[in-house]
Structure formats: C-alpha cells, structure tokens
Amino acid sequence: MAITLRFSKGHGTGNDFVLFADPDGSLELTPAQIAAICDRHFGVGADGIIRAVRSANLPAGRAALEEDPDAEWFMDYWNADGSVAEMCGNGIRVYAEFLTRSGLAELPAGETLPIGTRAGVRDVQRSAVGYRVDLGGWRLDGGEPLVNARELAVARPGLGIDVGNPHVVVALSDEAELEGLDLSYVPVLDPEPPAGVNVEFVVPGDPLVKDGVGRIRMRVHERGVGETLSCGTGVVAAALATRHWAGQGAPDDWRVEVPGGALAVKMFPTEEGEHVALSGPAELVFDGELTLA
Template sequence: MKLTFYKYQGTGNDFVVLDNRSGDISLTQEQVAFLCDRRKGVGADGLMLLQLKEGYDFEMVYYNADGRPSSMCGNGGRCLVAFAQFLGVVQEEAYFIASDGPHQAYLKDGLVHLQMIDVHHVEELENACFLNTGSPHYVQQVAALQELDVFAEGRAVRYSDRFKAEGTNVNFVEHLPGNKLFVRTYERGVEDETFSCGTGVTAAALAASRSGYQSPVNIKVLGGQLQVSFEKDGNSFKNVFLIGPAEQVFKGEITL
C-alpha cells in the first residue's frame, strides 16, 4: 500500500497526517507505530486521519506514536484544522468531531484558535493536581524546570500505582513573571518528553488560574510559544481556547 502523507508541527509537537476523506485508509497498530518511528519510519509524536463525518466539517482520528488510538491532542487538533484549510475543506472556521466531542476552531493572523472542552473538576493531590482537558493531566509546580529530569520524573508518575493502568500525561510547570508559564510534559503513548503538549499547557493554565493567573496565559514550551484563554466560573472553566501556530513541514509518499 502506497500512502501520500503530510508532516505537520505545532510548537515542535509533530504529526503524520493523512487525508482519509475517501475512507480507503485502514492502518494496523504496527503500521501506525512504524510511520511514527523516528529511525525506521517518517517520525512523529502521533498520527492523524482527516475523515468525513455527517454534521461536521471533518472528523479527527488520532493515534499515539505507539500505534494505539488516543484521547484528544490539542496541538494535533490545531494542525488538523490547518490541514483542512490546506485541502479546502474549511476556510477561516471549522467545526469538527474528535474523541472527546465536538470542537470549534478558527484561523486568524497565522494562528489556530482551538476551543477545548469545558472543565468542571480539578482534583487536588499532594503537591499537584489532576484534571482532564480532553486527555488526563497531572500538573505539578516546580522551580528550575530547565534542569529537571522530565523523563525520569514524569515516567515515575505515569507508572505509579494510581496511573499505571490507564496512564496519564505529566506536566511540570514553572511560574514566570508577567502571567507566563514554562511547561514541560511527559506524554503517555509517546512515553517520553515532547517539545509541546496542547492539552497539557491547557491543563497547566487552568491550574495556574487558581494561583492568580489571568486569561489569557502565555506559555513557553520547548518548541515555542502558546497561549490559553478561558472563562473561570468558580471551580469550572468554559470557553477554553488553545492558541498557537501550525505548520506544514513537508509532503511525501511511503509504501507499507
């Protein structure tokens, strides 16, 4: 099987993207993992299919780098909106369905604004918190984040008794002056630190709002800059938007 694929990245979070509007593409877990392999395949943090879905502009189907179907990916969603615009499926606005439900998005001034799910509960843990922003996220505030061993510390949390069965993404957050955060994330499914995690920075921004951070929160990640805006209503959050760039890197063909 010969596949035409596109490579997209959003603040260093990179994806293999496939146009499956015809419905002809069906991949095994092993094939997805091969395509995402950085030494033997194309190389990516995940793989996405853009598919047709009645009532929506398109459907987002997302797989982690290990080949397994995954929960929502924020940067992936932003990249797929940019891909949909490239294909002519949408213009400046999009309405699509993902694993966590419907999403609105719009493109403005070179940035993709993606509406995330409402969040109604933030669980307090010892020295951290846990919330779901489309994917599960553990959020811990730290100092001197640049020096932290995110792989070792994140893996320890992800495979702890509480989380090892279903897994969780693990975010370490440093509070910076000027309503800004520095966030580094260990992602389940990738089982490593990534350059950026959209649902992760969203979780970090909502968690930081409880310490006085105001919307919009500016966020530094290893792969660039993101922004999260939201409306806070008590312990709930609505009109949550993840904002940042999404870029097509290249197009290619590969035979499976």
Template sequence: MEIEFAKLHGLGNDFVMIDDRAGELALSPDEVRALCDRHFGIGADGVILVRPPVGEGHAGYMHYVNADGTLAQMCGNGVRCFAKFLVDRGIAPSGPEGGELVADTLAGPRPIAFTVDGEGLLAEATVDMGEPVLDPAAVPVGAAPDATSPEGAPYVGELVLDTPWAPLTFCCVSMGNPHAVCFIDDFDALPDALFPDSLDKRLATLDVDAVGAFVEAHPAFPEKTNVEFAHAGDDAIAMRVFERGCGETLACGTGACATAVAASLTGRAGRTSTVRLRGGDLRIRWDDDGHVRMTGPAAQSFSGTVTIDRAR
C-alpha cells in the same frame, strides 16, 4: 501499499497526516509505530487520519493515534494541524482573512477559528477546547478531591506521589485526556537525583523522561496520564511535558490548557496565560463561559508517499 501523507507540526509537536475521507484505511499499532519511528520511518509523535465528519456541518473527524499505537481522545496541537490540513487543501472553506470550522474528535466537537496568510494557507488557529474536567472519577485519577474551584467543582489539587527520587505533588485535570501537572516553585529544594547535572537545577535540565515515565504509569491513573512539569513566572508559565504514549514532546496543546487551568486554580496565574513550551508559545484563555481557548500556529514540514509492507 503506498500511501500519500503530509508531515505537519504545531510548535514541533509533529504528526503524520493521512487523507482517509474514504474511511478505508485501518492502520495496525505496529504500522503506526513504524510510521512514527524517527530512524526507520517518517518520524512523528502520532498519526492523524482525516476521516468523514460525525456531526452535521462539521469539517471532518480527527482520528488520532499516539506514536506507540494507542488511540487518543484528543490532541491540542494535532487539532490545529488537522484544521490546517483541511483549509490548505480546500476541504474546509476559508475567506480572504480566515474562517471557522468544527473538528470532530473522540473528545467531542472542537470549534476552531483561524487566520490565513497571503497565500490563503492557515497561519494560526484558536481552538475551543471545551470545559476542563475536574471530577476525579472523570479525569480519571484514583484520589479523593482535596480542593474546590471558584465555581464550586471539587478537584484533586495536591496529589502527593512517592517517586524513586522524591515525593512530588500534582494537580489533576482532564482536557478530554488526563493530565497531572507538577508545579515546581523552588528547583533548589528538589533532590540532585532529578537533574543529570546536579549543579544546574532548572526546568530545562530536569530529567523529564525518567520522572514522566514513572508518573505516566502510576497506579493512581487508571488510563495512564500525560505529565506536565511547570514553573509559573511573572510573564509566562514555562512547561515541559511527557505525553502519554509518546514520551517528551516539544509541545502539547491539551497539556498547555491543563497547566493554565491548574495554575489558575492554585493561584499561580489568572485566567489568561502564555504557556512557554520547548517548541514555542501557546496563548490560553479560561473564559467566563467555562471554556478553555487555545491559540497557536500550525505548519507543514513536507509531504510525500510511504510504502507500508503488509506482507510481513
């Protein structure tokens, strides 16, 4: 079976986008893994099927599957790429300077405002990511709340997990998918084993793959979790992310939102933050209406056709 696709990315967090508005394509987990394989396939952090909208007046439904073949509720960088796919192909209308649309996701509808470049292609998008979920049972995380937000919502702010390297502390937030955010205030205080080069202790040298994989599958997280490692500086929050079902990625939109919320809750930042990821910056606002709004770019790398062999 031959399929047309486009490869898009948000700050290096990349996706295979497939137009499935006919609703006829059902990819198996093995087929998703093959498409996302960076050696034998197209290579991506996930596959997004563009399907008919669920809500009246909405632009389309984003069916997102992780690189390991598991279904995901939401992807912040993915939904910006989804909007770009729709706008650039005229599926969603745009004015000379941009416009607005609503994307349906498993986590609910996501309103998006966007700007376009001189060729009418989407350049940047601001996504209303909704309100962060703090209730431990809804995140979900198997721990009792130990803190309360300024609005009176109980949450898990300091979950201490024993790891093979050292006890690590996490703030737990959901942005439609679960996140465990570990703030590192003093890198020198961490054990040498967390850094391949023990003489160079900083966020860039942290062994995110090993620690992230351990925390992702920890029993405290019944649906597994995305794992963020962050350092709040004077001008930005630096972050690396181990995505559930993917491994470390260059960027994670929901992770940036969760980290900005966690930084605000724990007094490390205000309600507006620049989150600096390996692939670039996202601007995050936790507005007075309780909604988190994420602004960042989306880009197309290339398009083509791929053959899926279903005879095997």
C-alpha cells in the same frame, strides 16, 4: 499487498504529526504500522498520526455529527505507540491547516470550522498566530496523586485536570528543577491512573503576571509518546492548574513557554460554563509517499 500512503508532515510548536486523507474511512492502519511510521530512526518520525476522515464514515464521527451536523471532518488521532488518543490541542490546529491546504475544507477569516474528535466537537478559527481552538469545558479530575520523575529529588503532589483527555500538573520550585528532569523515563504516579495520563511540570514566570497575562514554562511527558517539544492540551491544563493554585484575582489569559515555542491560553465564560481556548501556530513542512506492507 503493498499500499502507498500519501502523507504530509506537520507540527505545532514542535509537536509533530504525520497526516493523511482517507475521506471514505477505507484505510485502517494497525497499531504496529502506526508505531513504525512514527519511529524516528526507521520511519517518518512523529509524535502521532492523524487520519482525515469524513465523520459519517466511522462510529465516533457519527457521534460527532449528532453533536454538530456541520462537523463534516473527524480527527482520527493515534499516539506514536499506536494507542488511540481522545484529543490533541496542537494536532487539531495542524489538522485544520492540512484540511484547508488540501482543499478538503474552507476556513475564511472570521468563520469557524467544527471538527469531530473523540472528546467531542471542537471549533477552530484562524488567529493572528495561526489557529485558535475552543477546547470546550474542563474539570478537576484525578485528585492529587504523588508524582515522581527521574532526577526529581522528592515526589511532588500533582493536580488532575481533564480537558477532553487526562492530565496531571506538577509545580516545581525553579528553572533548575525543570531543566534537570529526565523525561525519557515515564513519571511514576501514586495512585497510578489505569488508563495512563499526560504529566506536565511547570514553573512560574518572574513575575507570574505581566501586563495582565500569566506566564509559565512547562515540560511534558505524553502517554503513549514520551517527552514532546509541546502538548497543546497539556499547555491548557498547566495554565488552568496554575490559575487554580494562584487563587482569586489570577488572570484568564496565559502565555505558556514549551521547548518548541510559546502558546496562548484564554479562559472565558459561556452558557455551558467556562471554556478554554488555545492559540498557536500550525505548519506543514513536507509531503511524501510511503509504501506499507
């Protein structure tokens, strides 16, 4: 029996998603269907799929409601290969735009919209450039594996950082190294994380800090997707890693350039410990219908 999927296509600095509303949680796409929709030649084309479902209607969402009873909506996020992902920093901003544009939620200026994710509840606000999301706490995690990538002459040590999903950040020496990487191939890590990892390659700005803001450029290979034009949580991990390497006196505000644009990162203290926020644009570009077998 065929079903008609009504969807929106959106992106945050080129990191693109197919979004659809399923408030009751009645439409479960298979990994094969997700991969087919995300295929850039035979499908709609996207880095991932986001299902808008009320938190009360799936187990992970009910856990989010226990954390915050106001987290009515859950971001059910899947990578382009059909695998489940815990969080997506660009995706959650686009999701907030989808919810408000569709009339499923309201987010007046100055107010906060809590959204359930598999990494916990994340608070979203409007900002001057789009949306700002508090990604919560973070931690150094995963050690310092050696990372090798195609067209990288010598393997480099990376820094493992968890911001709700796993990342390894690698510092490169200059722009030429960054531009020369071939990220159509999966970077090889030693040791290899059993659940996979997102890998970010960064170079510092010249100067690294200007007007109190740290500046870096980044490219990323996302697990389950490949190279993307942007990765929100990867941008945050890259800024955290660079601040860690820079040492005492490094700023808490960062501008990170990715192939799809630029995003802002801010680290700030809370009663629970340091949190990190991501700010950037979110756009919906078209709506459509797709028939699925």
